[in-house]
Amino acid sequence: MSVEVIFASEAHVVHAQEITEAMAQAAKERGTGIAKRTPDYIKNKMCGGKAVIALNNGKFAGFCYIETWDHEKYVANSGLIVLPEYRKSGLAKKIKEKVFELSRKKYPDSKIFGITTSLAVMKINSGLGYKPVTFSELTRDETFWKGCQSCKNYDILTRTNRTLCLCTGMIYDPEKENKKTKTERKSFSDRWNQFKEFLFSRKSKKEKLLDKAKQESSLI
C-alpha cells in the first residue's frame, strides 16, 4: 500500500463530500458530537492551501485542516480523519506532521492547539512538542467553543464555566520552543513519557472536579 500525504489544493475538491461523510460517521461511532463541516467548508480549506490529504492511488484515505482563532494568535489542526482500513499504520501521524509543518510555515508566530479525548492524537501531539494545558491557556474565541455545542458532553463544559471537560487541551507554543537550546529539546519518547505522567496525575484531580460539578447540578 503506497499512501501519499500531500498539501491539498483545488485538485482535491472532488473528495470533499466523502471527507465530510467519513468525519460524521467517525463521530457517530465514537459517540461524540463534532462541529459540523459541510463539503463547501472543506473545499474552501483545500483551495485556500489550509489542508492536508492522504491518497492511496488517488483514493481518499485521510485528511486534516487548519483553522485560525483570535486574529491568528491561535491555530488549530482540526478534523483529523483516517478511514478505518488505513488505521494503526502511522497514517494519522504522517498527516499531523504535514499539517503541523504547514501551520508553522503559514503562521510561524501562532500557538498551535487542540482539544481531544483521543489517545492516538494525544500521543502524536506530544511527539510534535505540544504540552498539556488547562482550558484557560486556549483561545477565548467564542466561535471555537461554539463547536463544542454538538458534543454530548457539552453540559460538563458549561457547568464548569469552560474550565474543564473530558477533552485534554494541548498547545505548542513557538516562543517557548524557540527559547530552548538543542539539548533541552526532548526526544519523542521523553515527551510521551512526560505526557503519560501528566495524564495519570490529572485523572484523579479531574474526577474530583467532575464529581463536584455533578453534585452541584443535582442540587439545582
Ligand SMILES: CC(C)(COP(=O)(O)OP(=O)(O)OC[C@H]1O[C@@H](n2cnc3c(N)ncnc32)[C@H](O)[C@@H]1OP(=O)(O)O)[C@@H](O)C(=O)NCCC(=O)NCCS
Ligand atoms: C484517531 C485516528 C486519526 C488515528 O489514526 P491512525 O492512522 O490509526 O493513527 P496512527 O497509526 O498514526 O497512530 C498514532 C499513534 O497512536 C496510537 N493509536 C492509534 N490508534 C489508537 C487507539 N485507538 N487507541 C490508542 N492508541 C492508538 C498508535 O499505536 C500510534 O502510536 P505509536 O506511534 O506508539 O505506534 C483514527 O483512528 C481516526 O480517524 N479516528 C476517528 C476520528 C478521530 O477520532 N479523530 C480525532 C479527533 S481529535
